[in-house]
Amino acid sequence: MPGPDKRCTEDEVVAELSSGMTIGIGGWGSRRKPMSLIRAILRSDLTDLTIVSYGGPDVGLLCRSGKVRKVVSGFVSLDSIPLEPHYQAARQTGSIEAAEWDEGMLLLGLQAAAWRVPFLPTRAGLGSDILKYMGDLRTVRSPYATEVKLGGNSGGESAGELVSEFEELLAVPALELDAALVHQNAADVSGNAVWLGEDPFMDDLFVRAAQRSFVSTERILPTTELAGLADISHLKISRMDVSGVIEAPHGAHFTECLPDYSRDEAFQKRYAATAKSDEAWDEFRAEFLEVDEAGYQAKVKELQ
């Protein structure tokens, strides 16, 4: 049977969010970010958000616009511009709280939430300053003994010795999200969604880790057409995990959304330059962010 029709607008999604929520954002760096939804949040009264993201301009824009209390990230980067300038400024002025995790830890935190377990163990992070600065992280001791024959790598005299230990590992806490926002190349009206390009990123984990998930998409198609877009491994998000579907052609602009479009590098440069002065930011905001999505897309078209 066809799934329910969950089509809605960006502003309707924002109306379902509230200040103080923890919101996960899909994509990776400056790739396939649900930017039309981010722009809708920028136009709203929402504030005090905790953002979980493999961060790009989504994080920078939200930080610069005073929407953020805390950022939990594996990194925040514009890819072709390695440092996200607005996130960098927010960190240096201390205007936000930050949890900077190892990239792999973020995957495990999302997976833990998606599987409804309180944590997942990993070796990543042990010995590093992540444990020193992210004070809420804890370790866990394995209930199973690990037996290892020592190699020559640990000092010399102990090489060849058989040792046994209940290993201590980092317990990555579940990243339980109030809401997740992701962008997909195609979807049907009920939220079955298809990623194209070469990497699903962690979008399917974000939607499973969240209470409510919203999928913006380049195009809404009949369900019968989804499987023809790519091999079935690309049908990665199920309607069961989706609360709302937003048709947003070019919605990931200015980030990359392959194969539909590549990153708008010229626009990204213009965005990055707004970190240079308040005047530059105000001008950018007035021109591109204080208009609705149709207005934004029209402005961008004028630039081409």
Next chain:
Amino acid sequence: MSNASSPTSAAGVDGGIDAGENAGVTRADICAVAIAEAFRGDGERLCNPIGNLPLIGGRLAAATFEHQLALTDGFYTLMDPQSPDLVPAIALPEAERVAQRTVAHWNPYREMFGLLWQGKRHVMMGATQIDQYGNQNIAAIGDWTKPRRQLLGFRGAPGNTINHTTSYWVPNHSPRVFVQAVDVVCGIGYDRAHALGPIASRFHEVRRVVSNLAVFDFEATDSNGVATMRLRSLHPGVTLEEVLEATACEVVVPKDLGVSRSPTEQELAQINRLDPRGLRLSEVPEP
């Protein structure tokens, strides 16, 4: 690690071109060879250099003496070029990058984490700061809680260093990079690994640090038996004094210090083919 890495074997005794006599060999070429040497003996695992010169060096190793290495296209696939001359050049325009890769495996980011947690990977990362034990900082300068300068964050450095072999590339060797103590420990060094104990640190190996001046390894130990940074070879034309002046951390200098070897004719041809636009020369200009 084998003992083939004694200081003398790093010297130019393999039929390399004498850099002093051959104007065609640049410091950047020496660096590319030193980087390639870091991957020697790795066999069938992922060679994952990050940055232009590391990419040239890693691909040079695959195209010359370390044919079994798996290579990344820099994004979502691993590629198996079917002959040395088909190892793709770096920094190709997107269409060419895609056309020239021989895709052997799908490797989206989540799979990369799976691969690195399993351990068959040797990464070469950059380091904004590095200390005598090989602790690396790419996160921030100053106190992490409110940094003077926010950098990349921890990225994958903690997970990389505790799970598999890591080397570092420093194009701008200075006392601000080779420091007594890094501001933030991202990639963990031998003192941190030692403190974790032999089981937790059993996959840890910081193998090599290659800079624009010299090559370092960790085949010396401090008074507590912890592996510590050792000067392995000087690049041709670089003096010991020059390196020590540019290094603020402790470094062991062996008696029989070698000279970083020059590329063979074949290697030089590959370097030029892998980097046709000479990007390595803007990263490491001629002294």
